[in-house]
Amino acid sequence: MVAEHVERADDPKAALAAIRVVGADAFAPYLLADAVFHPQDAAAVTQSFALFPPPVTTPDPPPAGAAEPWLVAWRDWAMATLLARLTDAEPGGALAPRPTGAPVLTEADQPQGGGDTDGQDPGADAPDDSGRTDTDWQRWSVRMGQLSPLALPGLEGPVHTAARAAPLALARGATRAVLRRDFPTAARITRWLALLAAEGTRVPLDPVPLLEHLRLHGGGPRLALDVAIARRLLALETA
Amino acid sequence: MTASVTRTAHQVSARALTWLHTHRELGALPADTTADLGDPDSVYKPLGESALAASLVLRESAAGGTELRLARELMDFCWRQFGDGDMLYERLLRYSMMTDPLETYAPFARCGIRHEPLERLLAHTSALRSVRGAEVLPNRRLAVANAARVAGLDRGAHAYDWSALARATWLGATPEPWLIDWMTGYCVTHTVFHLTDWGGHPAGLPDDLTAYVATWLPVWIDIWAEIEQWDLVAELMIVGCCLPEPYCAPADWERLARVQHADGLVPRDGDPVADDPGRRFEDHQHTAVVAAIAGTLAVSRTLGGAAEQR
Numbered sequence: 001m002v003a004e005h006v007e008r009a010d011d012p013k014a015a016l017a018a019i020r021v022v023g024a025d026a027f028a029p030y031l032l033a034d035a036v037f038h039p040q041d042a043a044a045v046t047q048s049f050a051l052f053p054p055p056v057t058t059p060d061p062p063p064a065g066a067a068e069p070w071l072v073a074w075r076d077w078a079m080a081t082l083l084a085r086l087t088d089a090e091p092g093g094a095l096a097p098r099p100t101g102a103p104v105l106t107e108a109d110q111p112q113g114g115g116d117t118d119g120q121d122p123g124a125d126a127p128d129d130s131g132r133t134d135t136d137w138q139r140w141s142v143r144m145g146q147l148s149p150l151a152l153p154g155l156e157g158p159v160h161t162a163a164r165a166a167p168l169a170l171a172r173g174a175t176r177a178v179l180r181r182d183f184p185t186a187a188r189i190t191r192w193l194a195l196l197a198a199e200g201t202r203v204p205l206d207p208v209p210l211l212e213h214l215r216l217h218g219g220g221p222r223l224a225l226d227v228a229i230a231r232r233l234l235a236l237e238t239a
Numbered sequence: 240m241t242a243s244v245t246r247t248a249h250q251v252s253a254r255a256l257t258w259l260h261t262h263r264e265l266g267a268l269p270a271d272t273t274a275d276l277g278d279p280d281s282v283y284k285p286l287g288e289s290a291l292a293a294s295l296v297l298r299e300s301a302a303g304g305t306e307l308r309l310a311r312e313l314m315d316f317c318w319r320q321f322g323d324g325d326m327l328y329e330r331l332l333r334y335s336m337m338t339d340p341l342e343t344y345a346p347f348a349r350c351g352i353r354h355e356p357l358e359r360l361l362a363h364t365s366a367l368r369s370v371r372g373a374e375v376l377p378n379r380r381l382a383v384a385n386a387a388r389v390a391g392l393d394r395g396a397h398a399y400d401w402s403a404l405a406r407a408t409w410l411g412a413t414p415e416p417w418l419i420d421w422m423t424g425y426c427v428t429h430t431v432f433h434l435t436d437w438g439g440h441p442a443g444l445p446d447d448l449t450a451y452v453a454t455w456l457p458v459w460i461d462i463w464a465e466i467e468q469w470d471l472v473a474e475l476m477i478v479g480c481c482l483p484e485p486y487c488a489p490a491d492w493e494r495l496a497r498v499q500h501a502d503g504l505v506p507r508d509g510d511p512v513a514d515d516p517g518r519r520f521e522d523h524q525h526t527a528v529v530a531a532i533a534g535t536l537a538v539s540r541t542l543g544g545a546a547e548q549r
Contacts, residue, residue, distance in 0.1 A: 172454075174417070175455065176458045180462060210415070210417060213418075
């Protein structure tokens with residue numbers, strides 16, 4: 001499927017870039033449905049890493065480092081890790097290094113974001129002029145949404161630990177995004193809720209009607225992909 | 240954190256109460272008003288709301304001496320406007336199905352300002368199946384039940400079925416929190432106000448609804464603050480004060496203090512505020528009432544007082 005996409009493209013370089021934009025979700029048909037992963041697919045993904053190599057060193061997590069390169073590094077890691085898994089590559093042979101840290105949540109009524117949150121600055125929750133902090137549930141949930149390609153079976157790390165530690169903040173973030181009519185963000189955050197629910201964690205919000213609402217109200221290919229993956233995670237669609 | 244909420248909430252409510260007191264004559268009934276009230280929402284209803292705010296300041300007794308005096312004077316002003324209760328009596332005498340005489344009377348009854356003929360008439364009217372069966376929104380039915388409770392009419396054979404009343408509301412269905420709209424937001428706030436008698440009886444909110452509100456309240460405050468719906472935001476902040484474990488976020492209080500004008504006016508939303516004094520009072524009187532109540536309850540709850548000990 002991935003190789004076919006590159007072969008058919010008028011501009012193979014753009015097609016290889018597109019694979020990286022979709023990221024780990026390009027593997028969803030193999031992980032969540034019955035698509036067969038061929039050696040040519042692996043070759044196409046490997047080629048995309050060769051053409052657009054991720055940085056050798058991983059950026060510092062925010063607030064010490066900028067958020068965007070760190071988010072990209074996590075998404076690269078997710079893709080590289082799943083490629084290694086699907087090709088039975090040697091452990092440690094992944095094409096992108098694992099970043100450190102997870103989005104930090106510091107809310108009075110929330111437990112801290114799990115044990116595996118290395119490299120955090122204790123000053124991260126200093127309030128700004130509006131009394132908001134960079135680590136409140138509002139911003140934390142948006143950042144988790146930006147990491148939605150990590151919400152796939154077969155991936156494990158501090159971001160997953162952070163998600164499991166804060167189903168309430170995820171549910172609030174998804175609800176807030178729907179009410180703000182930011183349906184793409186809502187779909188991304190709801191993927192984490194779907195993953196947690198699929199693992200048997202009690203979540204404060206039923207993701208099933210929410211996903212249907214997003215599917216019917218939202219638009220765009222990214223939202224459609226996030227909703228489709230979340231529905232697969234919840235086994236609402238099979239085959 | 241708690242100390243900062245107490246201080247900010249006191250400041251907001253003291254200023255809002257002062258503003259209501261200073262401009263009270265702008266909310267006086269026209270001289271030719273009769274109990275028929277062609278437009279009950281114009282002046283009559285706001286007077287009742289000012290009396291409600293004052294009655295809660297007095298009930299909580301968490302304000303300073305100045306504020307308690309202003310609250311008493313505001314109560315007296317409103318009561319005089321209602322002809323020392325005669326107007327409410329005449330209105331109920333003429334319109335037996337109307338619930339506003341009872342609802343308007345409740346804050347006065349709460350403070351021991353009574354009108355005996357009205358009470359006799361209320362006891363008779365409010366017990367009638369015809370009145371109880373009137374078709375009204377579920378949260379409005381709760382408003383009547385709570386007014387009856389405050390006036391001492393919720394007892395014996397005429398006690399209200401609070402659980403059934405709660406279940407009939409939107410909140411009672413513990414609905415998807417992501418579909419709430421502005422009007423439904425007001426339905427939620429009023430359901431909580433009346434079930435808990437404005438934070439005086441936090442246990443009046445059933446446990447599952449308490450958990451539901453505690454889960455989603457921060458989201459609703461966040462989204463309506465973003466679009467500067469200050470009146471609804473302040474009502475939701477009252478809701479936070481009505482919970483068994485009050486939710487009073489320092490950032491919410493600092494934000495409300497920032498939008499309050501120097502003279503105590505609290506704008507109902509982000510639109511420009513008129514210069515004309517009459518227009519200012521008309522547009523923003525409700526939000527001042529809400530802010531005065533929210534601040535009063537936040538001070539009281541953060542100090543651990545007033546709401547019944549359970």
